[in-house]
Amino acid sequence: MILYIAEKPSLARAIAAALPSPQKKQEGCIWLPNGDCISWCIGHLLEQAEPHKYNPDYKSWKLDHLPIIPSEWQWQEKSQTKKQLTILKKLIKKASTLVHAGDPDREGQLLVDEVIHYAKTAKSKIESTQRLLVSDLTPSAIKKALKNLKSNKEFSALSRSALARSRADWLFGLNLTRAYTIRGREAGYQGVLSIGRVQTPVLGLVANRDKERDHFIPKDYFQVWAQVATVDKQHFQAKWLPSEACLPHMDDENRVINRALTENVASRINQQYGQVIEANYKSKKQPPPLPYSLSSLQIDAAKAFGMSAQQTLDTCQALYERHQIITYPRSDCQYLPSQQHQDAKSIFNALSKATPELANSVTGANSTIRSRAWNDKQVTAHHAIIPTSQAHKAASLNKNESLIFNLIARQYLMQFYPHYDYLSSSIKLNIAGGVFEAKGNTPTNLGWRTLLPNKVKPKQDDEEQEQLPKLQQGDSVFCKEGLIKNKTTTPPAAFTDASLLSAMTGISRYVSNKDIKGILKETDGLGTEATRASTIELLFKRGFLIRKGKQIHASPTGRAFIDCLPTELVTPDMTAQWESSLNAISLGEYSYNHFMSSLEAHLSKLLESQPLATEALKSLPSQPKKAFKKGTYKRKKTSSRAAKKR
Incomplete structure (x- = not known):
């Protein structure tokens, strides 16, 4: 008997729809006419055992228990899905062949593998288990996938990577959360101070942005724009490019901060003839954006x-x-x-x-x-x-x-759709001894952009013009007027849902260490596609983040907490190293044991330095005492797959 083990009931039903009828539905499974069976998990049926399963004393939170590092890891059955797990264990024992039908990712691989191993399946049956990879739930796509089964052994490294992540998150989150929560109580704070290797750097990202905005001092700067006409009466504008001689009057971003200088330049070019010193026109193509992740x-x-x-x-x-x-x-x-x-x-x-x-x-x-x-x-x-x-x-x-x-x-x-075609233009002028530049992009074929709302044209840069005249080097132009534009520097924008997600996926932009920056580019940022949303939501639920309209800010508690933590917990550097190692494990290029032993040693060092936090934690806003009850806090599960039973 072949047993197909799906990740969730909806996938099991989709697989059944692609297989022969008549089918017989029983509790927790679907029987096929040839005697084969389809059953399912309901998300994770197992979870990392709670500390008290290893030692009853761990029900209470005490510093002298830390670090809690299991010598032999244990799973525990999730109470709400025990019935389905019992059904699966019986079917696994009865089956001659198993087909793993978890979702096609790291977490989906572990989710079914852990059930197969927990059921004490014979080694020979584990060795012969096949893998069904389904990314499209239509019957035709599933039929195609059923014809292309792979050996589940090919994905064992992926499963080890997920297991390493799960256990590492457990060790890191549980031990540091207990440590800081206990120190927080000693300092008078009654809430739970949770630490996570992804959530804490995300909170740090938002808190640091808020600080930048609070401490930002706006500064005025000035630009000179020449209002230019060609001999055939075409009009455009060109921006002054200050020379090196102007550096004493500029800030570190090469913006002119001396208004008198710009007034002098503007008056000098009024009603003056100029000459084209460079004119470039290049046809360019922009391919359509890639489909979505x-x-x-x-x-x-x-x-x-x-x-x-x-x-x-x-x-x-x-x-x-x-x-x-x-x-x-x-x-x-x-x-x-x-x-x-x-x-x-x-x-x-x-x-x-x-x-x-x-x-x-x-x-x-x-x-x-x-x-x-x-x-x-x-x-x-x-x-x-x-x-x-x-x-x-x-x-x-x-x-x-x-x-x-x-x-x-x-x-x-x-x-x-065809590429978006446009003409990229650049003109440099000499007017009264000063260099001025005009840039423009002129659409020639909207191509894929015709699918954008209202056939919108591409957004121009603030200093770009849609249409520039065709000129050649040596052509004469006339500056009708020199205009001064008063500008003011603005603070970095507060995070929104879009920009925070963008920051998490492109976190390397916020890292100065070149080695870490490279790792983060390779591993695609903080967290995974499946966990980023739940990480953000968790920070809101725990009161560390708050919303103000569309803006996302660190709450007073979240901001104060970040100030109490060592830099390595707040920055993405550590999780970058983790993701690099986990990715290497998934590719069979790095050892699970080496990763875990390194993590345990690092955790011990973090806990040794942690007593210094007590004084700093006194700055946290007070919480009502009922916010913390000794020994009752249950750590948030690391998995985002709290799948609804459908």
Whole structure:
């Protein structure tokens, strides 16, 4: 008997829909006519055992217990899903062959593997377990996947990587949270002071941005713009480029801060002839943006609709599981496998039946165009989020589902439109001995940009003009007037949902250490596609972050807490090293044991230096005593897969 173990009930039903009938449904499983069976997890059925499972004394929080490092790790059954786990264990024992059908990512791999091992499955059966990789829940896609089963052994390194992450997060979060919470009580703070290797650097990011804004001192600076006319009466403007002689009158970002200097330049060029010293015109092409990963979709949804990262993820899950009109949503990839290009016509057909807007967009798409998105070398466990051949169901979506689906569909259709073509122009002038420059971009073919709302033209840089005249070196121009523009420096913008997600995915921008910066570029930032939304939400739930309109700020408690912590807990450097090691483990290039032993040694050092925090923690805003009850705090689970039973 073959037993298919799906990650959740919705996936199990989708697999069943692709297999022969008649089928017999029983509690916790579906039997196929040939005697094979489909069963499922409900997210994680197991979790890391709580400290008191190792030692009853650990129910109380005491500093002399720390660090708590299990010598032999234990799983514990989740109380709300024990019944399903019991069913699975019996089916695993009865089965002759197992098919692992977890989601195609690190967490999905571990989720089913841990159940197979917890059920004390025979080694021979584990060795013969197969892997079903499903990223599209339509019957045709699942049938194709069923014909391409792989050996589950090929993914053992991926599972070890997820296990290392889970245990490392447990060690790091539990020990440091207990340590700081106890020290906080000693300093008079009654709340739980949670530490996480991703959540704490994210909080640090927001708190430091708030400090920058608070301490920002605006400064005035000045620009000179020449209002220029050509001999044939075409008009444009050019910005003055100060020479080295002006450096004493400029700030460290080469902005002129001496108004008298700009007044002198402006008066000197009034009603003066000038000459073109350089003119460059170059035709350029811009390819369509790549299809969405989860983070890039969350960023665009926040910008366009003000949706939080969690709202977008929840909506995507519904589109994937309930409606089956998009592919696997927790993807960190923006590329597509080459063979999927042949599915374009069937997806076009489905989209043309979805809504009038999408039907119109399909009309202009050319299925023979192959954008840079189709690149097998860039596709790993999963590919970009795109519509499925069931997209015609989009007509029945609710408002949020429709908004998100339209974004995904539009981004996919862009791959079948021509490049955006434009003319890039640059003109340099000499007017009264000063150098002035004009820049412009002139659209010549909107291409994929025709799919943007209201056929919007590309946003120009503040100093770019849409149209510049065609000039040649030596041509004469006339400056009608020199204008001074008063400018004021502005503080860095407060974080929003979009910019905070963007900062997490591009965290290397906030790191000065070149080695760490390189690691973060390779590992794609803080957290994973699946956990970034839950990390942000967790910081709100714990009162460390607050919202002011669309802006996200650190609360007084969150900000004060960051000030109490050592730099290495607040910056992304440490988690960058983790992600690099975890990625190496997943590729079989690094040892799980080496990673864990290094982490344990580092944790001990952090705890040894921690007593210095007591005095600093006295600055925390007071909390009501009921906020902390000795021995009752239960650590937030690291997994984001608290899947709803559907």
